[in-house]
Amino acid sequence: MILIDGKKVSAEIRNRLTKETAELKSKTGCAPGLATVLVGEDPASAAYVRIKNKVCAEVGFQSFEQNLPAETTEAQLIDLINELNRNDAVNGILVQLPLPNHIDPQKILLSLDPGKDVDGFHPINVGKLVLGDALLTPCTPTGIITLLDYYDIKIAGKHAVVLGRSNIVGRPMANLLLQRHATVTTCHSQTVGLEQITRQADILIAAVGRPHLLTSSMVKKGAAVIDVGITRVDGKLTGDVDFVSVSEKAGFITPVPGGVGPMTVAQLMANTLQAFKARNNFAGEVGSQIFRREEEDEAKVV
Ligand code: NAP
Numbered sequence: 001m002i003l004i005d006g007k008k009v010s011a012e013i014r015n016r017l018t019k020e021t022a023e024l025k026s027k028t029g030c031a032p033g034l035a036t037v038l039v040g041e042d043p044a045s046a047a048y049v050r051i052k053n054k055v056c057a058e059v060g061f062q063s064f065e066q067n068l069p070a071e072t073t074e075a076q077l078i079d080l081i082n083e084l085n086r087n088d089a090v091n092g093i094l095v096q097l098p099l100p101n102h103i104d105p106q107k108i109l110l111s112l113d114p115g116k117d118v119d120g121f122h123p124i125n126v127g128k129l130v131l132g133d134a135l136l137t138p139c140t141p142t143g144i145i146t147l148l149d150y151y152d153i154k155i156a157g158k159h160a161v162v163l164g165r166s167n168i169v170g171r172p173m174a175n176l177l178l179q180r181h182a183t184v185t186t187c188h189s190q191t192v193g194l195e196q197i198t199r200q201a202d203i204l205i206a207a208v209g210r211p212h213l214l215t216s217s218m219v220k221k222g223a224a225v226i227d228v229g230i231t232r233v234d235g236k237l238t239g240d241v242d243f244v245s246v247s248e249k250a251g252f253i254t255p256v257p258g259g260v261g262p263m264t265v266a267q268l269m270a271n272t273l274q275a276f277k278a279r280n281n282f283a284g285e286v287g288s289q290i291f292r293r294e295e296e297d298e299a300k301v302v
Contacts, residue, residue, distance in 0.1 A: 001247050002017035002151065004226070004254045006143075006279050009150045009291075010262035014059055017164040017269050024282070026300050032276035033062035034092040034118065034269075035084045039103065040070035045096045047186060052094065057263050064090055074103045078111045078191060080191065085113040091279060092118035092272035118271040121167065132179045135278055141173035143263025144205065144226055145180065149291035151252055153224045156181035159200050163187045163214070163240070164207035170229055173205055186230060194218070216245035224252040 025031045029145045038049045049065075056063040064087075066080060075101075084090050093116045099105050109117075113125040120138040123146040128134035137268055148155055162171035174186045182203065198204055198218040206214045207228035220226060229240030239256030247253050254260055277283070 001250055002252045002257055003247075004065070004147055004224075004252055005097050006147060006254060006259040006262045009147055009267040010143075012150075013146070013263075013266040013270060014055065014253070016287040017266075020273065024276075025060065028280070030089070031060055031062055032091045032272045033064060033089045034089075034094065034272045035066060035088075035090045037066045037077070037080065037084075037093065037095045039068045039096075040100050040222060042098070042299050045098070046240060049096050049152055051263055052268060054268060054300055056272075059268065059269050062089060065094060070100050072100075072103075074107060077103060077108060081108065081111045085111075085116065090116065091276040092116055092268075094118055094268065099274065116275055117241045118268055120172065120271065126167070126172075129175050129179075132175075135205055135274060137176060137270060138168060139174040139259060139264045139267040140169050140207075141176050142271075143267040144228070144260060145176050146267065146291055147162035147226070147254070147260070148203065148224065149293065151218075151224075152293065153203065153252060155203065156204035157183070159183050159185070160203040160205065161185045161187060161198055161201035162205045162207065163194075163198070164205075164228070169207040170286070173207065177203070186257045210240055212242040214241045214246060216242065216249050219249050221249050222251035223249075225250040227254050227256050227259060230256060231259065 012115050021031055035274060036049045036052055038045060038085045042245045053063045053065055060251055082171045084093050095108055109121055112122050114122045115135055117125050120136045125134055129137055148201055155177060160177040162170050162174045165186050170186060178186045185197055187197055195218045199220050201220060203224045204219060209231055211227050211231045211233050224302050225241055225246055226243040227239035237257045243255065
């Protein structure tokens, strides 16, 4: 069994981004800019935003931190987003969710410039992902593709089973795997015979939020098992996968914490650089292509 080390891969991506940003800065005099928008004082959201701004500064991006009071109106938030949309120094805009109840997240999402939507949640970017033509794709599933590539886990022609169909993880995950020529099955709370389906998976991705839902009997020997779930149980971060039993059967497995989690922030930075390059017509792939090997394209299924 090979333990997939998200911390190591994330650090490697951040190093690459730091180097590329320094090169771009010396050539053009400008660096990518990321704006984070936090409304209210929810401690967990504030902590996430702090980490994002810290990594943003580490890789050499300009950071535009917008911390607004909980009573901010929907109209005021949309005004701020319009201002960030117009600001040429801002390449990515991240609105931290959840928003206070009086603000409709869908309206906020629609007010974003899709070219600055580094979370990849705007309907235009979601549509492009479904069409197989997206530049900005959601960070967590894109980070998972990067992990699979880093560990040279073949995707084309494999049966990938995704547990969960949320707009943030499950659905975009299934689309990204399909784009890489996997045969994809998506499971959810209404799926009948879950164990029979998961046992067929070469790549098994659990994004449910139910601690230890996935047990050894549900896993095929040698499968790559990716655990997205994070639930706090007795103060401890716990994944969807029963790590102890499943690790005896899996070929590859991610731990919680230290697996998928660190990839999400690294991917947010990669998306911001991608948005900067697209805006300035610089070549080069970041997105989910960073560790992709050429020969994967050639893997044809007959
Ligand atoms: P979500 O919106 O609550 O979606 C959960 C999905 O799991 C739903 O599609 C649900 O089905 C499905 N589900 C529920 N019970 C199931 C069961 N018994 N069998 C199969 N499927 C079942 O959650 P999410 O936002 O996708 O997040 C999932 C987990 O990933 C959470 O623990 C979250 O904290 C974690 N997460 C981690 C990261 C990271 O960076 N590591 C990022 C995002 C999320 P229905 O659609 O039928 O309800």
